[in-house]
Amino acid sequence: MDLLLDKTPPMSWTLAIQIIFATLTSIILHRRLLHPLSPIPGPTLASISRLWHIRHILKGDQNTQLISLHKKHGHFVRLAHNEVSVSHPDAIKKILGNSHLRKGPWYRMTAIPDYRFQSPMATTDPKKKMGKSKAFASGYALTNVLRSEPQVDNVISLLLSHLDRFSQTGEQVNLDKYFTFTSFDVAGEILFSSQFGFLKTGTDIGNAIANGYWLSMYASAMAFYYYFHVALLGNLVVTWLNILPYGHLFETTIKAMKTRLRDKRDDESRFDSVGCWFRAMEKDPERIKWRDVQAVTVSTVGAASETVSCALQSFVYYMIRTPGVWGRARGEVLELQGREGGGEGRVVSWGQAKRLVYLQACIKEGLRMFAPVAMNLPRVxxxxxxxxxxxxxxxxxxxxVNSWVMHFSEEIWGKDAGEFKLIFCFLHIDIHSKYTPDNFLGSI
Ligand code: HEM
Incomplete structure (x- = not known):
């Protein structure tokens, strides 16, 4: 009877708790005081774990937090026990531009639907990654992408017709939603000559875009606990059971790819990215497999859509907010169309757009002010x-390296780094263009 009432934990439990406590304490003390990164400043929680970073990923303010931390501490901030965020101007060349460095383990998470689907983005080994990237390069080549220009123009015309309707009825419009519809449908056309249908229906079919928000949150945080993700969801059993709610984006992509493979014919008019990759697969079936093409296509849908939508939103936001800029860019478009023709269509051709220097500068300044990728880009x-x-x-x-930190670095851009300023544009302009800083600045 006495034994049953005794609430003291058995000896083995006490010992286990003591061992866990001692192990955790030594890990924390080591990371905080003895680790080679101990002298690097940063939040205390970050110096002992990944939890500070994850907390701010989930809050959606890691970029602004890091800007403040770099302002306070300088070029180096300890972002986690094993990671340092660097804002030194050499960081782009020495870290991101160094193709011999292994990418951070974080990228493994971009293998979708499971670890077997290794796109170049998910491959961290630099040699393997380079080999894969080369095999898929033709699908991203500008000359090939431009073959889809008429279809892309159709998507943009569809967006304009929606905007016309809203302006006629005076109905309020969520521009972000329509820009995201547009960027996904453009990606579909370029990748596999098929739209997702967001613009045609004017709806977020199956809540695919809304769900993407939660998916990105899960992926960004779980990427640091990759093996847990593999055990939980990113494995072949879960893929085989087909139980994950990947939804409209995944299904449309795979369906379009399967149809293309089934109806395979040498049709030059459908010279899209997937077409290039199928050709590469036929040429070298040992090296490029169906699974590789699927991995690359699915990851590119993600890489190409949210980023472009974000860029469009930032561009329009700053163009509207900055007095005189919208009118000036519009004037430049009309002037070029008047000079060269092409004013009958409302969509400016790519060839013309790249010569609209003022407009290009505004786009790039929009990208600087609100970089579409808020995560740090890690290298080992x-x-x-x-x-x-x-x-x-x-x-x-x-x-x-964090794009936001670099884009707001006063050391690089000056005291007014936080303002949308076209004076910065000459720094963005292609060095091969006829504009030099002097004559460009004179023209604005
Ligand atoms: C404004 C638009 C865009 C921005 C700001 C952007 C930004 C980025 C960034 C920061 C990365 C990560 C690079 C790294 O980790 O080192 C990336 C990777 C990638 N992006 Fe983009 N991107 C944009 C548009 C696109 C588009 C339109 C496509 C496809 C047509 C695309 C395809 C990719 C791919 C395939 C990767 C993975 C590259 C690799 O690791 O091999 N992106 N992008």
């Missing part, structure tokens, strides 16, 4: 170590 330091900004980092350290 190799055995030879890496020196940047007078500091040396050892093998295995994750160094990452």
């Amino acid at each position: 330091v190799g055995p030879e170590g890496l020196e940047i900004g007078g500091r040396r980092f050892g093998m295995g350290t994750i160094l990452s």
Whole structure:
């Protein structure tokens, strides 16, 4: 009877709790005080775990938090126990431009629907990644993408007809929604000559875009616990059972690809990305398999859509908010169309758009002000170590760069880095264009 009433945990439990407590304490103390990254400043929670970063990914403010932290601490901020965010101007060249560095383990998460679907984006080994990227390069080549220009123009015309309708009825419009519809439908046309139908129906079919928000949250955070994700969802059993609610985007992509493969014929008029990749698959079936093409197509739908929608939203937002800019860019379009013709269609051709220097500068300044990718881009330091900004980092350290931090760096852009300013545009302009900083600045 006494034994039954005894609430003291058995000896083995007490010991287990003590061991767990001692292990955790030593991990925390090591990361905080003895780790090679201990001298790097940053939030306390970040110095002992990934939890600070995940908390701000989920809150949606990691970019602004990092801007403030870099302002306070300088070029190096400890973002997690094993990762340093770098804002030194050499970071782009030495970290992102260094093709020998392994990409951070975070990218493995972009293998969809499971770990077997290795796109170049999901491949972290630099040699393997380079090989894969080369195999798929033709599908992204500008000359090939431009073959879909008439279809892309049709999608943009569809967007304009929606906007005309809203302006006639005076109905309020969520521009973000329509820009996202447009970017997905454009991606569908370029990748596999088929639209998702968002613009045609004027709806978020099957809530695919809305669900994407939750999916991105899950992916961004779970990517740091990749093996847990594989055990939970990203495995072949779950793929085989087909129980995940991937929804309209995934289904439309796979259906369009299967139809294309079934009706395979040498039809040059459908020279889209998937067409290029099927041709590469036929040429080298050992190296490029159906699963690879599926992995690349699905990941490109994601990579190409939200980013472009975000860029469009930022562009229009700043064009409207900055006095005189919209009228000036419009004037430039009309002037070129008047000079060269082509004014009968409302959609400017790509060939003309790239020569609209003022408009190009506005687009790039819009991208600077609201970079579509808010996550840090992580790379792993190799055995030879890496020196940047007078500091040396050892093998295995994750160094990452955040576009927002770089875009708002006063060291790079000056004191007014936080303002939409076309004075910055000459820094964006293609160095091969006829404009030099002097004559461009004179023209604005
Ligand atoms: C304004 C628009 C865009 C922005 C800001 C943007 C930005 C980015 C960034 C930051 C990355 C990660 C690079 C890295 O981790 O080192 C990336 C990767 C990628 N993007 Fe974009 N992107 C845009 C549009 C597009 C479009 C239109 C496509 C396809 C047609 C595309 C396809 C890809 C692919 C395939 C990757 C993975 C590359 C790899 O790791 O091999 N992106 N993009």
